[in-house]
Amino acid sequence: MAGHVYGGIEAGGTKFVCVVGSGPAEILDRKRVDTTDPAATLAVCVEFFARHTIRSLGIASFGPLELRPSHPDYGHITTTPKPGWSGTDLVGPFAERLRIPVAIDTDVNGAALAEVRWGAAKGLRNAVYVTVGTGVGGGAVVDGTPVTGMVHPEMGHVSISRRSGDDFGGVCPFHGDCFEGMASGPAIEARWGQPAELVHETERMVEIEAATIAAGLRQIVYVLAPERIVLGGGVSKLPGLHDRVNDELVHQMSDYAILAGHRSVFVVPPGLGDDAGVAGALALAMAAA
C-alpha cells in the first residue's frame, strides 16, 4: 500500500495521540489530546482526522474493550475505573464522520502487530509483546492477526510460581501475587519501599525482577509458543534486564530445550521504542484498509 496514508490513535488514560502517516518512520502530522471526558476528547480527535485524507483509521486503546465483531457493543470500552469512560463507543464517532474503515484493538495487541511489521519481531509468524510498567499487559500476533476471543488477553493476570522463601504479597487488587501484582512498577515500589530508580541494591532488585518476569513469561511461552517476546515498558529499562530474563527463562523451563539455542534473541527490547503505541495504531489501520 505504498503511497497511502493512514490514521492512528494511541488512546491512553492520560492522553490520546493522533497521527497521520504511512508507518512509524513516516509520520506526516501528529496531535496530542488530553484525555478529559469522552465526548470532548473524541470530538477533538475526529476534527484532527477530518482535516486529512486517510484510507483507514486504527485505534490502539486502553481497555477493557469489547472486541467480538458480532457484538452490538463492538469497539466500546466496557467497564473501566476511569470516570465517565465505561461504555464509551470509541469507533462510532470516527466511522460516522470519516466514512472509512476503523479498526480497534488493545494497545498491546497494536504494539505486537507493529513490532511484527516494523520492529523487533519483524516477519515472525507468532510473536508476543509484553509491557511491564505501571501495569503488566501482553498482546499476541499469530499468523498476522492479533489474538482476541471472548475478550482480549489479560496476560498480566496469570498466576506465577513464587520464588522460594519470598513472602512479598503483591499489589494486584484482584489476585495479590499474580504476574502484575509481583512484577509491575508499583510492585517494585511496594517491595522495596521506594521507586526502582531510588533503590540502592540495584543488582539484587534486577535479579528478583528478572526472575519474576521470567515466571510470568513462562506461562505465555507454554500456552502460545511464540517465536519471540518483545519486552517493553518502563520497568524493562532496568540495566541488563533482558539478558537476565532470557537466562532465567531458560533456567525455569529446563525441559523446553529449544529455548537454550535462542537465548539472548528470545526476549528482546522493542524495536519501535516510544513510538510503539502510534505505530500499533497505524498497523491496525493498514490491516483494516
Place this chain on the structure above:
Amino acid sequence: MAGHVYGGIEAGGTKFVCVVGSGPAEILDRKRVDTTDPAATLAVCVEFFARHTIRSLGIASFGPLELRPSHPDYGHITTTPKPGWSGTDLVGPFAERLRIPVAIDTDVNGAALAEVRWGAAKGLRNAVYVTVGTGVGGGAVVDGTPVTGMVHPEMGHVSISRRSGDDFGGVCPFHGDCFEGMASGPAIEARWGQPAELVHETERMVEIEAATIAAGLRQIVYVLAPERIVLGGGVSKLPGLHDRVNDELVHQMSDYAILAGHRSVFVVPPGLGDDAGVAGALALAMAAA
C-alpha cells in the same frame, strides 16, 4: 469440498489409527496399526493410503514435533523418550509415495480444529482443546488456524497456584507441581494412593481435581482469551467435573466478569468423543487441500 475424500492419521504412542473419509460422520475405511518401530509402522500406513484416492493427508501426532514450515526438519518428531522415534520424519514417507499435500500438527491442535469444525466449539473464532488424562495437553485455534510458533504449545506445563494448605508435590518429572504434575491421572493416583476409579471419597476428589484444573485453565484464559474451552481426556469423565470446573474458574477469576455470564457453556465436554483424534487428522487434511 463436498464429495472429496481425505486421509487422516491419529498418531499415538501405542497405535496409529488411519482413516479415509470426509468427516467424523463419514469414515469410509479405517485401519489400526500398532506403534512399533518407525519404518515398519509408517510403511503399513503408507500402503493403506496408497490403496485409496485421497485429496490430502492430515497427521495429528504425539510430539514434540518440529512445526516451523521453514525448518529443514519440518514434520519430524524431535526428541521423544519413545525408543527409536526421535528424529523420525512423519511427513516425508507419505508425501513421497502419495504425492499429495500432507499436513501435520499436534494431536491436541488437531482436536481443537475438529471441535471448531464439527464439535463443541463449532464456528468459534478462538477456541482451546485441553485434554487431562495420562498427561495434560492443550491446542488452540485462532481464526481457523492451529497455534504453533517456536514449537507448539505445551499448555500442560504452565505453573499453577497451589491450593491453600495443599502439600502434594506433584508428579511432573520437569516441574513437579505444574498443571500436568498436579492434575493428570498419574497425579490423582499419586495423591490418593490409588487410581481415580478406586478412590472412595469421590466428592472430595472431584472437588480438588476441579479446582486444580481451573487453576491451569485460568492461565490459558488470561493468555489466549478463548471463547470456549473443550475439556476432554479420561480424567474429564469424572462425574460432574465440567460444571465444577466452570464454577471454580468463575471463582478464581473474579475480576474476569464476562465469564460469569457464560458459566456452564465456557468449559464443555468434547462434541466428538473418542473420534476427536481422527477427526482432527481429517480437519488438518481438509485445511491443507
